[in-house]
Amino acid sequence: DIQMTQSPSSLSAxxxxxxxxxxxxxxxxxxxLAWYQQKPGKAPKLLFYGASRLExxxxxxxxxxxxxxxxxLTISSLQPEDFATYYCQQYYGTPRTFGQGTKxxxx
Amino acid sequence: xxxxxxSGGGLVQPGGSLRLSCAASGFTFSSYAMSxxxxxxxxxxxxxxxxxxxxxxxxxxxSVKGRFTISRDNSKNTLYVQMxxxxxxxxxxxxxxxxxxxxxxxxxxxxxxxxxxxxSS
Numbered sequence: 001d002i003q004m005t006q007s008p009s010s011l012s013a014x015x016x017x018x019x020x021x022x023x024x025x026x027x028x029x030x031x032x033l034a035w036y037q038q039k040p041g042k043a044p045k046l047l048f049y050g051a052s053r054l055e056x057x058x059x060x061x062x063x064x065x066x067x068x069x070x071x072x073l074t075i076s077s078l079q080p081e082d083f084a085t086y087y088c089q090q091y092y093g094t095p096r097t098f099g100q101g102t103k104x105x106x107x
Numbered sequence: 108x109x110x111x112x113x114s115g116g117g118l119v120q121p122g123g124s125l126r127l128s129c130a131a132s133g134f135t136f137s138s139y140a141m142s143x144x145x146x147x148x149x150x151x152x153x154x155x156x157x158x159x160x161x162x163x164x165x166x167x168x169x170s171v172k173g174r175f176t177i178s179r180d181n182s183k184n185t186l187y188v189q190m191x192x193x194x195x196x197x198x199x200x201x202x203x204x205x206x207x208x209x210x211x212x213x214x215x216x217x218x219x220x221x222x223x224x225x226x227s228s
Contacts, residue, residue, distance in 0.1 A: 034214035036152075043202055043218035044152065055216070087152055091213050095168055098152040 002026050002090050006099035012107040019075040021102045023088035028068045032092035035064055035073050038101075039084045047086075048073070078104070109133040109217040111203045116222030123193050123226070129186040129203030129219055137161075137181035140206035142215065143188050145199035145224075155201070156188060157211035166211055171197075193226045200224075 003026035013019050023033065031051040036044035046055045048064040051071055061076045075082055083106055088099040115127040129141070142157040156177040157166045165177050176189040186203055200223050204215035 036215075043220055044215075045218070046214065046216050049207075049214050049216075089152070089214060094166070094212065096154045096212070096214075098154070100151045 001095060002029065002093045002097055004088055004090055004097050004099040006086075006088060006102050008102060009100065010103040010105060012105045013078050014107045015078055015080060017078045017107075019078050019082075019104060021073045021086055021104075023066075023071045023073070023099050025069045025071075025090055025092075027093075029090045029092035031067060032090055033064075033066070033071050034089045034091065036087045036089065037082075037084045038087065044087060075104075109205065111205065111217060111219030113201065113203050113219045113222040116201065116224045118225045118227065119193055120228050121194060121226055124189070124191045125193065125224060127188045127190070127201055127203075127222060127224070131184045131186065131203075131205070134205070134217075136179075136184040138209055140209055140211040141179060141186045142204045142206060142211060143175075143177065143186075144202045144204050144215070144218075145197075146202070146221075147196070147199045150199075153199075157206070158186070159211055160209040164211075190224070193224075195226050198224060198226045 005024045033051045035048040038044040052064040063074045085101045085103045110132045112130045140159045143155040158177045174192045178187045200221040202221045203219040205217040207213040
């Protein structure tokens with residue numbers, strides 16, 4: 001199975017901060033990467049697919065990038081509604097696997 | 108609007124069985140693969156099982172292979188998972204998730220709200 005490792009596991013940030021979350025795959029995944037946002041008690045919501053393709057309706061302050069084994073999710077200016085847990089997921093190999101999550105908390 | 112509504116969760120004893128259902132609406136259910144993804148309390152996401160649009164191909168995580176059976180009824184727009192020989196580590200919120208295409212293996216563009224399964228004596 002392809003292992004996905006996110007860093008950091010959690011972070012504290014203030015409204016307006018720039019936030020970057022990293023996801024590393026145990027082997028190259030050819031941009032077959034999705035990012036999800038999950039708020040407490042809610043289902044995950046798709047943010048990106050193809051590493052950098054923004055899902056319809058997702059604010060442009062979110063961006064995704066990367067290649068090979070290393071990928072990043074960036075929030076350019078953190079908003080109150082962005083405090084949540086973020087997960088990466090690879091769909092290059094079977095089974096599909098998720099990172100352990102990065103919790104973004106209010107400083 | 109795509110809607111996925113899970114049901115069937117609850118408390119079950121170790122070794123017991125449970126069947127979860129997911130009622131789908133707002134899209135052509137028979138054209139898309141579907142999956143079950145679970146989340147143990149306070150933990151991350153784990154893909155459990157998937158089924159392609161026709162139901163002809165099914166896939167399982169090693170952790171549930173031989174114990175869980177995924178199925179679908181395209182005439183009822185409903186996805187199922189039959190869970191047998193349940194263990195404490197099966198305790199989780201189970202989400203129904205819609206795949207992007209007719210075959211499994213991509214990402215999930217819509218999720219249900221989840222149903223909690225608790226395995227405990």
